Amino acid sequence: MSSAEQHVLTASEYVVHHLTHLQSAKPKSIVDFSVINYDSLIFSILLGLVCCFVLWRAARTATSGVPGRFQIAVEMLVEMVESQAKGIVHNANSRKLVAPLALVVFVWIFILNAMDLLPVDLLPAIWSSIYGATGHDAHHAYLRSVPTADLSVTMGLSVGVLLVCLVYNVKIKGIGGWVHELFSAPFGDHWALYPFNFMMQLIEFVAKTVSHGMRLFGNMYAGELIFLLIAMMGGAWSLSATGIGLAIGQIIAGSAWAIFHILIITLQAFVFMMLTLVYIGQAHDAH
Numbered sequence: 001m002s003s004a005e006q007h008v009l010t011a012s013e014y015v016v017h018h019l020t021h022l023q024s025a026k027p028k029s030i031v032d033f034s035v036i037n038y039d040s041l042i043f044s045i046l047l048g049l050v051c052c053f054v055l056w057r058a059a060r061t062a063t064s065g066v067p068g069r070f071q072i073a074v075e076m077l078v079e080m081v082e083s084q085a086k087g088i089v090h091n092a093n094s095r096k097l098v099a100p101l102a103l104v105v106f107v108w109i110f111i112l113n114a115m116d117l118l119p120v121d122l123l124p125a126i127w128s129s130i131y132g133a134t135g136h137d138a139h140h141a142y143l144r145s146v147p148t149a150d151l152s153v154t155m156g157l158s159v160g161v162l163l164v165c166l167v168y169n170v171k172i173k174g175i176g177g178w179v180h181e182l183f184s185a186p187f188g189d190h191w192a193l194y195p196f197n198f199m200m201q202l203i204e205f206v207a208k209t210v211s212h213g214m215r216l217f218g219n220m221y222a223g224e225l226i227f228l229l230i231a232m233m234g235g236a237w238s239l240s241a242t243g244i245g246l247a248i249g250q251i252i253a254g255s256a257w258a259i260f261h262i263l264i265i266t267l268q269a270f271v272f273m274m275l276t277l278v279y280i281g282q283a284h285d286a287h
Helices: 011-018 038-061 069-088 092-117 122-131 151-184 191-235 241-284
Strands: none
Touching: 011 191, 038 069, 038 092, 038 151, 069 092, 069 241, 092 151, 092 191, 092 241, 151 191, 151 241, 191 241
16 A cells, blocks of 8 residues: 555545645636636536526527426526516616626626535545546545635736726727716716826726725635534544534534535625626616
8 A cells, every 4th residue: 555545634634635626727826817726627618518508408499388497497587587687787788688687797707616516525526436546645636626715816807807898888888988988987078087087997996896895705614614623523433422422413404504505605696796787787877
């Protein structure tokens, strides 16, 4: 038996291992844009395709007769998103794109968040059995299966929303009207106030984008960490009163947190969708 196989992870090593991405290279600094998190990228693309397939399947099998449960669920979801879009984005032409975009955002992020409900050791163990382990744990590869617990993913989503907002600012107000708004709002249209107006506009765009991505990341990262702490309770079980108590406690705590987490993953997807609609709606408003 190799030394790697003999090594037993401590609690801190276990957490660090599960919070380490399957990456293209080791980061040279805290912020290293040359490193790609393969796990986040793979799961995001695969689950994005699942999201598109589910919505395509719902549209393909829709019938005017008695609908099935799947059609009813999708129709309720579509109506909910459509009603929210109507209340926020008042431009009917814009809603032709914005409403479907909001629907995809909600379903996609919900599926990404739902990966947190899988056992924390399941996918790393499967990956290790197929491709071999990486790192100091011979039985579990570096693999994080919750893309929304990766800041690069959530910030990428929020930057995507920012780009959509910029496009609608130019489309609705014209390039000249938007540039004028950048320098004339919120303090007033006066040459002495132009630098302050422009600075406030930049701060607003940056603050909305950062908070949009950080909110989703923070909640999902915390949820993932709690699942790891609960998993360690089961890892410490033994044929003793304390060990059996920890195993039973893991089952109870894991089940309770998973049930509560269903609300969290749904709420976070809804909040991200709503903020997307709000920010795009603000791009239609003139100061």
